[in-house]
Amino acid sequence: MDKVARLASQKAVVIFSKSxxxxxxxxKRLFYDQGVSPAIHELDEDPRGREMERALIRLGCNPAVPAVFIGGKFVGSANxxxxxxxxxxxxxxxxxxxALWL
Known part of the structure; x- marks a missing residue:
C-alpha cells in the first residue's frame, strides 16, 4: 500500500494499468487526448505488480485496473x-x- 501511495503522489495524474x-x-487515451501526460504504471510489467494490485483492490478499486489518481487522490476506475x-x-x-493549464 505504501508503494501505491508513493507512486500515486509523484505526478499530477497517475494511472495503474495492465498492458x-x-x-x-x-x-490512457482519454488523458492523452486532453493533453495530459500521466505517469503510467503497468502492473503486469512490474515485479511487485501483484502486490500493488491487491493494494488497489483494498482501496476500493474493483477491478484493480485501471486505477486513476489525480493530485495524489484516488479518483476511481474507468466508470x-x-x-x-x-x-x-x-x-x-x-x-x-x-495537469492542465488551459
Missing part, C-alpha cells in the same frame, strides 16, 4: 473517470491538480 487491458488503454468526463468535472480536477 493487455482494453479499458486501461481507453482511459468513475468516464462519469467525471461526461459531467464535465474531470477537466476542472485536472486543472486544479496542475
Amino acid at each position: 493487455s487491458c482494453c479499458m486501461c488503454h481507453a482511459i 468513475a473517470v468516464m462519469t467525471l468526463q461526461l459531467n464535465g468535472s474531470l477537466k476542472k480536477m485536472l486543472k486544479d491538480a496542475g
Whole structure:
C-alpha cells in the first residue's frame, strides 16, 4: 500500500494499468487526448505488480485496473473517470491538480 501511495503522489495524474487491458488503454487515451501526460504504471510489467494490485483492490478499486489518481487522490476506475468526463468535472480536477493549464 505504501508503494501505491508513493507512486500515486509523484505526478499530477497517475494511472495503474495492465498492458493487455482494453479499458486501461481507453482511459490512457482519454488523458492523452486532453493533453495530459500521466505517469503510467503497468502492473503486469512490474515485479511487485501483484502486490500493488491487491493494494488497489483494498482501496476500493474493483477491478484493480485501471486505477486513476489525480493530485495524489484516488479518483476511481474507468466508470468513475468516464462519469467525471461526461459531467464535465474531470477537466476542472485536472486543472486544479496542475495537469492542465488551459
